[in-house]
Amino acid sequence: MPQRTLPRLERFVAGLAGGLDAFPSALAKGALVRNLLEDEPLPEILPALPEPLRRLATEPPVGSEWIPEAHFDALVLAVADARGLTDAELLSWTRARNLRLFSSPAYRILMAVMSPAQLLRFAGARWTNWHRGTTLEVEGIADDGVMASLRYPRGLFDPTILRVYGEAFTAALQMANAKEPAVTVVAEQPGLARYRASWS
Known part of the structure; x- marks a missing residue:
């Protein structure tokens, strides 16, 4: 090869x-x-x-x-x-991996009984279960969307990795029964990315 x-x-x-x-x-x-x-x-x-x-x-x-x-x-x-994945394939693969993770017995029952808004209310605490030295802050929770800020050491995450994490967040919303969830990076500056999460 x-x-x-x-x-x-x-x-x-x-x-x-x-x-x-x-x-x-x-x-x-x-x-x-x-x-x-x-x-x-x-x-x-x-x-x-x-x-x-x-x-x-x-x-x-x-x-x-x-x-x-x-x-x-x-x-x-x-x-x-x-693996030679395109950008679109990388994001699709990321979402599939996270859906598999969240479908494990340890998470499936917990996430399936939450609404998207309930899930997001505790998203910052859940982020710290998986990551240290970075923080996720959720703001303005509504029934159809939310803004969130990911803070990290300057230079740690590049634009591709930020989009990868957006797909992980989308997978979590999908497991919480959100219809047509989408999480996109709407602003980026050194050490800070802001995401818009929406669903129908």
Whole structure:
């Protein structure tokens, strides 16, 4: 199999001051890595991954372990690049992965009995179950939409990763029985992204 280029990963790492060692206090839960790698063709992907991402994919952390957020986000982009996904396919894959995660027994019953507004009321606290060193703040909750702000160390998230998280938020709304949910980045500045979430 010819070696694939990894353009999204390369752009992401180039934007990190200090490369993949940047922002050590920003962390992601190991369970996210395991969800990311589930059902992936690792023998085909591993040769394309640089260290430390190859090691992370070969020896994924236990679900309760914390890893650098930069490593998790880089792995998302590296796997998408290694698989040759288009931007649209990357976002579709992201939503499918998160739907699978939220459909697990630990989350399915809880999320299925919540309305979208109820789910969003606790979104900031739920974000901290999966991420440290970054915060999600929800404002202006209504029956058909909401604004939210994602705050993070400057340079940690690039535009692609921000859209990836938008798909994760959309998946959560879908699990909460929102009809035609959509979450889009409406404003971005260093260290801050604002999202608009809507549904019918």
